Amino acid sequence: MPFPRILTLTLPSPYEGEGFHTRAIFGFDVLGTNGWKVMLTASIEDYIKAIYALEIEDRKASTKKLAQRLDVRMASVTGMIKHLASEGYVKHMPYRGVHLTERGRRVALDLVRRHRLIELFLSRTLALTWDELHADAEVLEHAVSDSLIERIYEYLGCPEFDPHGSPIPRKDGSVAPQPGVPLDQFPIGAKGTIAEVSDQDPEFLRYLTKLKLAIGSIIRVRERAPFNGPILLDSGSETIAIGHDAASRIRVHSGRAGGRRKSHN
C-alpha cells in the first residue's frame, strides 16, 4: 500500500533543451498478490469489460460491436483500443478486432467479481431484484474500494457462485469451473438439474419464470428437433418446448442436486 504506483519523473530529453516529464507506472503486477493495483479509469474498465463479454459471445471483439455496446462512435473505440494495446491490456490486429491479453483478462475478471458481489450484496440487504440494481452495480463496480469489496465478500460468506449460478471469479483471478453442460448439449433422456442461467437479461429471466424453470429445477430432455430447432423437456409434470438459443444459455448438470450450489448457505 505505501508503495508508489505512479511517479512523475524528469528525464533527459532526447531533443535539445531541458528535460521533460514522463509518467512512469509501476504496475507490472496488475491485479495482485501485492495488495495494490494500478488505478484504471472507469472508461478503460468499461472497454475491457465489454471486450471480455464480446470475446465470450463472438470469439473476438469488433470495433463496431464495441461501439454499440459502449454507446460511443467507432472512432472513439479505435482510439481507446490503441491506448489499451499500448498499455498491454489487449492485442490489436488492425481491421481484425481485439483480444484481451492475460493482463486484460485479469482486469475483466476483477470487474466481474466486483459486479457480482455488489449485486449480491445489495439484493440480499435491500431485497431488490437484479434489474432494479443492475445499473447501480454497473457504476459501483468502478467506485468501491478493494477493502470494501473484501468485506462484502466475507459478509456474504465467501460465495463461489451468484444466484444465477455463475461463478464469481476469485481475488487471485481463478474461476471455479462452470457446473454442468449447456442444455442444448445435454444427452437426450437423461435427468438433470438446472445449475446456471448464464444470461442476466431480465426479460429472459421472466420467460424462464413463466416456464416454471429456475435454478435447481429437475428436468429431462425428451427430444431435440434438428437444425437448432426447439428442445422438448419434462419439468415436473409438464412438458415444455424451449428454443435452441434459450437452451444454450442454460446449464444443466446430471443427477439430482449434486455439484456446486449457488452461494454457499
Place this chain on the structure above:
Amino acid sequence: MPFPRILTLTLPSPYEGEGFHTRAIFGFDVLGTNGWKVMLTASIEDYIKAIYALEIEDRKASTKKLAQRLDVRMASVTGMIKHLASEGYVKHMPYRGVHLTERGRRVALDLVRRHRLIELFLSRTLALTWDELHADAEVLEHAVSDSLIERIYEYLGCPEFDPHGSPIPRKDGSVAPQPGVPLDQFPIGAKGTIAEVSDQDPEFLRYLTKLKLAIGSIIRVRERAPFNGPILLDSGSETIAIGHDAASRIRVHSGRAGGRRKSHN
C-alpha cells in the same frame, strides 16, 4: 423521468459561418420535486460540498482553503469557481471568496444526505466503523442512484439523524433542527444529555471515547473558565475537563433523554 435533461442544440452562430453546438440544460428545479435532477460531475459536487463545509466553518470559502481541502492548485479552484458561478451554484466576488446560492445549497444538502445514508447503511450491514468506510462513502455519494438511495433510506427506517446525532437532510432539502445547544454555551449547573457530536474526525471521536463521553451521556456543567478556557463537567461519577474547542463541537440538550434521538429504532 422521461423529461429531457440535457439537449445539444445547433444554434445560429453570432459569428459568421455556420451554426454551433451548445448544451442546454433544463435543470431549473435542480433537486427536485420533479423526480429528476441535473447530473453533475463528481468534481463539481466535491467543490460544492467543500464550499458548504467551509461556509459553516469560516463563514466563507476562500480559494486557498478550497485548494487545500480538495488537493488541487488555486488556479484550478478559481477556474471551477467561475464555472460554478456561471451555472448559478455560487456567488463569487473576486478576491472575496464564494458563497453558495440556494441552488448550490440544495446540491450540498443532497450530498450530505447521500453521504450519511451510505455511511449508515454500510456500517449497519457490514459492521464497519466510520473511519473504515468514510473514504468509500466519499466516492459512493457521487455514484449511487437516487432510487437506490431512497431504498437505503427506507431500509434504515427513514432516519432523521445519523449515529453522531447530526441531522440527515431530507429529500426536499429541509433539515431537522439541531437538537440542543453547543456544550460551551450550556448553562452552568444544568443537567443535560449529549445529543450530537458534530465532528466526525476519528481522532476526536477516540478522544471522546477516552473521556467516556458518547451520545446519550448525561452530564452537568460545573464550571467554565473565562477566555475560552476549559470546561469542567460531571459525567457519571467523574469530573472531566474539556477544552473550549472540543466543547463547541458537542451539542447538549437539557433533560434526561427527551428531544430527538439518533436514528429511530
Place this chain on the structure above:
DNA sequence: CTATTTTATTTGGCTATCCTAATTTTTCTT
C-alpha cells in the same frame, strides 16, 4: 503610508475522452 507578503486571478498548456468527416481496408454481391 509604503514595502513586502499573502492571496487570488489570468494566461497558456496538457491529457483523457469524446466527436465528425474523410479515407482506407475488408467483405459482399453479382
Place this chain on the structure above:
DNA sequence: AAGAAAAATTAGGATAGCCAAATAAAATAG
C-alpha cells in the same frame, strides 16, 4: 473480379479538469 457496401482507421477538433508561471489585488509590517 469489379463495384458497392460495410467496417475500421486517421485526421482534426471540442470539452472538462488539471497545472505552472505571470500578474494583480488585498493584507500586513514596519
